[in-house]
Amino acid sequence: MKKKYLKLLVIFVMVFSLTGCTKYLKDADNKVAKNEETGQNLPSNILCQPEDQKTKDEYYKIYNDYVEKYKKELDDEKISQEEYDKKISKLVDINDLPKCSAFNITSGGYDGIWETIFVKPLAWLIINLDVILKNCGLAVIAATLLLRLVTITFSKKTALQSEKLKAAKPEIDKIEKKYKGKEDQQSLMNKSQETLLVYKKYGINPMSGCLFALIQIPLFFAFYEALNRLPILFEEEFLMFQLGTTPWTAMMRGEIIYIIFPILVTLASYYSFKLNSTATMNSEQAESMKMMSNMSVMMIGFASFTLSCGIALYWITNSGFTILQNLYVKRSKIDVKSK
Numbered sequence: 048m049k050k051k052y053l054k055l056l057v058i059f060v061m062v063f064s065l066t067g068c069t070k071y072l073k074d075a076d077n078k079v080a081k082n083e084e085t086g087q088n089l090p091s092n093i094l095c096q097p098e099d100q101k102t103k104d105e106y107y108k109i110y111n112d113y114v115e116k117y118k119k120e121l122d123d124e125k126i127s128q129e130e131y132d133k134k135i136s137k138l139v140d141i142n143d144l145p146k147c148s149a150f151n152i153t154s155g156g157y158d159g160i161w162e163t164i165f166v167k168p169l170a171w172l173i174i175n176l177d178v179i180l181k182n183c184g185l186a187v188i189a190a191t192l193l194l195r196l197v198t199i200t201f202s203k204k205t206a207l208q209s210e211k212l213k214a215a216k217p218e219i220d221k222i223e224k225k226y227k228g229k230e231d232q233q234s235l236m237n238k239s240q241e242t243l244l245v246y247k248k249y250g251i252n253p254m255s256g257c258l259f260a261l262i263q264i265p266l267f268f269a270f271y272e273a274l275n276r277l278p279i280l281f282e283e284e285f286l287m288f289q290l291g292t293t294p295w296t297a298m299m300r301g302e303i304i305y306i307i308f309p310i311l312v313t314l315a316s317y318y319s320f321k322l323n324s325t326a327t328m329n330s331e332q333a334e335s336m337k338m339m340s341n342m343s344v345m346m347i348g349f350a351s352f353t354l355s356c357g358i359a360l361y362w363i364t365n366s367g368f369t370i371l372q373n374l375y376v377k378r379s380k381i382d383v384k385s386k
Contacts, residue, residue: 069275072109080109090276091139094154094170095147097278106141113138147174147279165269170277177279184285187274187357191364198262202369206376208251209322215249267361274357290357298352308359313348315366320344322373 072080072091080089089105097103114135121131145154152163152171169190176186195202219242226238246252274280281291288305289297297305320340351359 069272072106080105092276093139093141093144093278094167094273094276095150095174095278096141096144097282098147099278099282102278102281103141106139110138110140147277148178150174162272165265166272166276169269170273173273173277174279177283182285183279183283183290183357184288184360187270187285187290187360188364191270191361192368194266195365195368198266199372201262202372203376206373209373210376211249211251215245215251218245218248263365267365270361271354271358274355274361280355280357285356285360288356290360291355293353293355294359295352305356308356308363309348309351311363312351312359312366313344315363315370316347317344319366319369319373322370322377 070091072089089102089109093106097106117126117131117134120126121128126134145151150171152167154167172193173183173186173190176189177183180186180189222238222241222245225241226234229235229238281289283290288308292305294305294308320343347362351362354362
């Protein structure tokens with residue numbers, strides 16, 4: 048069993064070793080280009096053409112500025128023809144990109160495991176849901192729920208593990224009390240064996256709780272990459288909120304209402320962590336875990352000020368699903384010994 052999870056971890060590391068990050072446009076003065084209306088940095092490696100003409104014109108302008116800059120360097124013999132060709136090849140001409148409505152999983156050819164397996168399929172799903180639902184915000188919510196339904200088997204096992212651990216707590220506590228203060232090798236071995244027997248009795252597999260986390264982490268970064276690189280995020284609104292804008296940017300413009308996103312992200316993270324906490328730890332361990340969870344929630348809350356509202360919407364929906372699922376498992380009186 049341990050070898051199985053070790054292989055999953057190796058695959059996970061390999062995938063992320065090939066992960067590419069969102070790259071941003073820079074003008075001829077090497078300053079990051081921004082969307083005039085939202086104030087957000089414009090990604091250079093977008094997946095499809097912007098529909099908004101202003102955004103499209105901005106990309107054209109920056110592309111042409113770079114071409115002129117490199118051409119002048121070539122004419123002044125500051126760079127060779129080979130260097131010029133290499134620099135030009137790195138520029139993204141949006142004329143070479145498909146329109147978002149025509150984007151598909153194979154658009155742009157093969158771009159590595161990360162983009163091919165995670166980013167492009169997710170971007171395609173969001174685009175098509177946007178066409179069906181007529182709103183990118185609803186598309187993000189729907190895509191999140193669809194992925195959670197696909198992975199519900201794993202997430203349910205994680206929730207069940209927490210309940211099983213709570214059911215086993217009285218017996219684990221007895222073992223802890225029995226071997227309290229005993230540090231000799233034989234006592235430690237006996238304690239470990241008795242604990243494993245309790246785990247076996249309740250069907251507890253400590254590693255299975257990590258499996259869903261291994262799935263969740265790449266999905267979050269895939270959402271982050273896909274949404275950052277889809278122009279529709281900067282062109283559409285959900286309710287009264289512009290999806291490409293970060294709460295911090297909006298609040299600096301005086302739109303204080305955007306603080307609702309960091310608040311909801313923080314609350315959703317807090318209750319998600321709280322419901323996932325286990326009751327098998329002693330008081331000292333529980334206090335330490337509580338402190339770590341609170342620090343994590345605070346970090347997520349602060350980070351949400353600089354993430355786009357589209358990403359925050361994904362996080363809120365995903366955490367909300369986790370909370371509801373855990374409440375269902377907790378209140379459905381499942382016989383944990385038989386699961």
